[in-house]
Amino acid sequence: MILVGAMAAAIWIAGVVMGVPRQARLMMVGLLLTGVLALHVVLPDGHPLREATGREPGFWLLLVAAVAVAWGYSQVLGRVRAEAKRRQAPAAVPAASPGQARGPFSEAELGRYARHITLREIGGMGQRALGDARVLVVGAGGLGSPALLYLGAAGVGTLGIIDGDAVEASNLQRQVIHGEADLGRPKAQSAADAVASLNPHVSVRTYSRRLTPEIAGELLGGYDLILDGSDTFETRSLVNREAVRAGKPLIAAALTQWEGQISLYDPARGGPCYACLFPEAPAPGLAPSCAEAGVAGPLPGIMGAMMALEAVKHLAGAGETLRGRMFLFDGLHAEARVVTLEARPGCPVCGGRGGPRRT
Numbered sequence: 001m002i003l004v005g006a007m008a009a010a011i012w013i014a015g016v017v018m019g020v021p022r023q024a025r026l027m028m029v030g031l032l033l034t035g036v037l038a039l040h041v042v043l044p045d046g047h048p049l050r051e052a053t054g055r056e057p058g059f060w061l062l063l064v065a066a067v068a069v070a071w072g073y074s075q076v077l078g079r080v081r082a083e084a085k086r087r088q089a090p091a092a093v094p095a096a097s098p099g100q101a102r103g104p105f106s107e108a109e110l111g112r113y114a115r116h117i118t119l120r121e122i123g124g125m126g127q128r129a130l131g132d133a134r135v136l137v138v139g140a141g142g143l144g145s146p147a148l149l150y151l152g153a154a155g156v157g158t159l160g161i162i163d164g165d166a167v168e169a170s171n172l173q174r175q176v177i178h179g180e181a182d183l184g185r186p187k188a189q190s191a192a193d194a195v196a197s198l199n200p201h202v203s204v205r206t207y208s209r210r211l212t213p214e215i216a217g218e219l220l221g222g223y224d225l226i227l228d229g230s231d232t233f234e235t236r237s238l239v240n241r242e243a244v245r246a247g248k249p250l251i252a253a254a255l256t257q258w259e260g261q262i263s264l265y266d267p268a269r270g271g272p273c274y275a276c277l278f279p280e281a282p283a284p285g286l287a288p289s290c291a292e293a294g295v296a297g298p299l300p301g302i303m304g305a306m307m308a309l310e311a312v313k314h315l316a317g318a319g320e321t322l323r324g325r326m327f328l329f330d331g332l333h334a335e336a337r338v339v340t341l342e343a344r345p346g347c348p349v350c351g352g353r354g355g356p357r358r359t
Contacts, residue, residue, distance in 0.1 A: 105131070109201055113155050119318075126316030127155060133315045136160035136223040138211060138239055140191035142300030143229030143253050143307060145177035150308035151227075152195035156315070158203045159195060160223055163187040164210035174297040211235055216242040225314060227307050228252040233281040240265065240274035244350050249323075250274065251310050253303045257293050258332035260303040263341065264310055264322040267350040271323040276344035276352065299331050 105113070105127075116122045116130075135156050137144050140163040151159060167175075167182045167190055175187075182190040186208040195204050207219070211230075220226055220242045228239045228250060236252060243250040244267055252274055253262040267273045306327065313319050322338075329336045345352040 106201075109155070112199070112201070116154065121318035122312075122316045126318060129315050129317070130155050130312065131157045133225065134158040134160070134223045135225045135227060135311060135315075136162065136220060137227045137229060138235065139163055139229035139231065140175075140177065140187040141165070141171065141229060141231065142174045142295065143255070143304040144191065144227070145175045146301045146304030147227055147229060147307040147311070148191050148195055149177055149198060150305055151311060152199045152202050152204075154308065154312055155199065156202060156311070158205065158223075160205045160207065160219075161188045161191050162207035162209065162211055162219065163191070164208065170291075174295060174300045176301065211238060213238060217245065220248055221246045223248065225311055226250045227311060229304065229307070233278070236274060236278075237281075241349055244268075244273050249314060251307050251314070251322075253307050255295060255299055255303050258296050258299060258330060260299055260329045260331070261326055262303055262306050262310065262322060263326040264314065266323050267343065269323065272341050272343040272352075273347065273350040275349040276347045277326075277341060279344070279348070296331055302329065302331070
């Protein structure tokens with residue numbers, strides 16, 4: 001028995017040194033034990049080989065069975081792991097030309113997005129949807145800064161950034177995508193560089209100009225989802241009109257001092273549009289700008305990160321979005337609530353019927 005044990009140990013150790021897979025090592029040890037068991041069955045009682053390896057075959061029969069069970073378990077476990085890995089990994093798709101679906105994720109991307117792929121609500125298919133998505137962010141300021149960083153980190157395939165301003169020192173208190181070295185640079189380019197340094201797998205398009213009616217329609221039409229982080233009513237209204245006209249969902253947030261709000265405006269899919277709630281510009285003094293009223297530095301980070309979260313949920317089809325609802329946040333008193341929104345009958349933009357007004 002000692003001789004057989006020494007031979008089994010030698011086979012196992014040699015297999016480890018040579019890099020032989022565990023299943024193969026178990027199979028070789030099993031073959032050795034099966035051979036010993038066969039000797040006990042074939043050879044007569046009292047034979048020297050039977051005497052040297054134990055007189056009864058029962059012990060070897062139990063060992064062979066134990067090794068067979070271990071080998072079978074390792075086989076099943078290997079198949080289960082392979083199937084789990086296959087289900088978690090995004091489905092491979094052919095390499096794509098611009099405007100088409102991207103190719104399969106690289107090993108680096110799979111490692112980068114592993115925490116998303118592990119989430120049941122996102123998984124491989126959801127991460128694939130993020131990688132194929134085109135998202136336009138209007139404004140690279142307080143709201144756009146965190147939204148762009150988190151969308152880039154999340155693996156949104158194409159990010160568009162439009163902003164006509166340059167980075168100023170007063171921006172750095174809250175617009176965390178920019179740094180001291182970016183002072184005087186166009187915000188769109190500064191933001192694009194930050195996203196590229198965070199995730200080289202994301203394509204970033206920059207538009208260092210203000211959004212105007214002349215370019216809005218064509219620009220918004222080239223994206224799947226619009227995020228509005230602008231700071232004027234005129235720009236928000238323009239973005240909303242063109243988003244409704246193009247049938248694009250719009251995530252818009254606004255803030256002042258300590259308070260913020262965010263919603264997903266999507267009349268093409270049954271929700272109200274921005275004009276249903278805010279048909280007219282507020283009276284002077286009722287909605288002062290950040291420069292006039294001030295703003296708590298972390299507040300844009302909270303609301304901008306929520307914009308990115310809503311975008312990820314919408315694109316990946318996860319959870320319940322803010323379509324038809326508005327999230328209101330009061331940072332000064334640490335309070336939050338959600339209110340239900342409805343389309344406004346006769347809305348001049350969407351018609352209040354879940355779609356653009358017909359003219």
